[in-house]
Amino acid sequence: MAKAISIINNKGGTGKTTTTLNLGAALQKIGKKVLLIDLDSQCNLSNAFNIQNPTEHIGNVMLSKSELSDAIINVNNIDIVPSVTNLLEFEYMINNEPGREYLLKEVLDKNNHYDYVIMDCPPSLGTLAINSLVAADSYIVPMQAENFAFQGLDRILESAEKVQRRMNRNLELAGILMVKFQPRTKFGQAVVKNIAQNHNLDGKLFNGYIRQDISLMEAPAFGQNIFEYAPSSRGATDYLNIAKELILKYGKA
Amino acid sequence: MAKAISIINNKGGTGKTTTTLNLGAALQKIGKKVLLIDLDSQCNLSNAFNIQNPTEHIGNVMLSKSELSDAIINVNNIDIVPSVTNLLEFEYMINNEPGREYLLKEVLDKNNHYDYVIMDCPPSLGTLAINSLVAADSYIVPMQAENFAFQGLDRILESAEKVQRRMNRNLELAGILMVKFQPRTKFGQAVVKNIAQNHNLDGKLFNGYIRQDISLMEAPAFGQNIFEYAPSSRGATDYLNIAKELILKYGKA
Ligand SMILES: Nc1ncnc2c1ncn2[C@@H]1O[C@H](COP(=O)(O)OP(=O)(O)OP(=O)(O)O)[C@@H](O)[C@H]1O
Ligand SMILES: Nc1ncnc2c1ncn2[C@@H]1O[C@H](COP(=O)(O)OP(=O)(O)OP(=O)(O)O)[C@@H](O)[C@H]1O
Ligand SMILES: [Mg+2]
């Protein structure tokens, strides 16, 4: 029974793709069967697997023009459904479908043999992001310590709460994940203080966080995840810790 | 006669908002009359001016439910048309308008008393970004030295070329602007090498670039631009240089 997890944040550059890639790789390292889904027309996740211009992709899968199984590519024991650079054209058609928020859920409900399905959202709260929340059991919000990050978080939690109330009763927040975290900087410390004082956030943050680590940026340039590229790096250690924390939360799956 | 400039990059976190804010402030410092437009439902630019929940905003202006002049807020000698957190709902209505890519152009064509109108795009190549390209005289692509940044750039240049060919003959690239640039890092050097070897990029980059500078991140937390917050910082120097370079290119306006 797959645990479907949406990696979501409409703020750009907060480590969604880096998290999808390396959390997925960490879970696979621990022995879980993992499927990754690239929901972003930028295709950063697909490119990290050296996939360019695939004939089958998430766009035509969601519109039932292709089967999920036909779109899946296996790279180093991880399955991925890639995106495509003209995904916006498919998004437009998806928007005009009756029940347009349920298309991804319909696809995933038929495909149950993974332990974890992880969905990389684009920097938006539009149709594709909402589809991932409707299809998900839980969602992770990767966040950088920067201005207005917490105001942005409020909007994401609001959208997720609407989805949970109207379309997906099971949806829950798996956790907020601080990324590129530098505890000794002014912003880092302001964030730690903000979280300690904000009781709405109690229990919502992962215990672990992902530190700033250039290896996380370098790995995809070689078509690798952090465990292949730099297995003893901070990035590898940090993502493995998050994977373990996640499994403790949901681990019966 | 206003020079309208679109600040565009569908990749997240590449300094679009930081550039709109501080390039705008630099031009104003040099004596130009500047209007900023926030096209992003995240409202990072509006928040940098301490504007939250405005009754008039770019969404209802583009749908002709409000006049541009009613939506303009003046803060420290810079005019800004703010965005609103539910801009996606307006975007949906904009998408259903006949001639939907021309709505922003129509608005700006009636309002000619600025030297520069600078438009902050969301991380997308959707309707709002395309509206800004149709309305613009030129566009700037702020880019970070990171994986696949140049592939992403190709897509932006393609979209801009389609807009130029079909909807806006005057559109030109003002320049590619490297931001958060660290010349001594592996990625920084790879970028410099890539640019030197890639003849398609000849003459397309700004001579100047924006260095990594934490002051650029801190300033909006205080509702300030870099010239108010840290006038002798690298960020201030770098953005002023870009403003001067821009004026030399277009300076007759
Ligand atoms: N912990 C980290 N340390 C150093 N660099 C990082 C870290 N996490 C991510 N990065 C880098 O930051 C940039 C943005 O990360 P990423 O692409 O994962 O964010 P994103 O949220 O997916 O962006 P987008 O909103 O465009 O989809 C990338 O260049 C990435 O390599
Ligand atoms: N030169 C710089 N030095 C240091 N930090 C910077 C610099 N430029 C931008 N930043 C920081 O990087 C983050 C992303 O910048 P910004 O919000 O301007 O990008 P953006 O392209 O507008 O993002 P989005 O795609 O979400 O709209 C912000 O926290 C910002 O303060
Ligand atoms: Mg991404």
Ligand SMILES: [Mg+2]
């Ligand atoms: Mg922005």
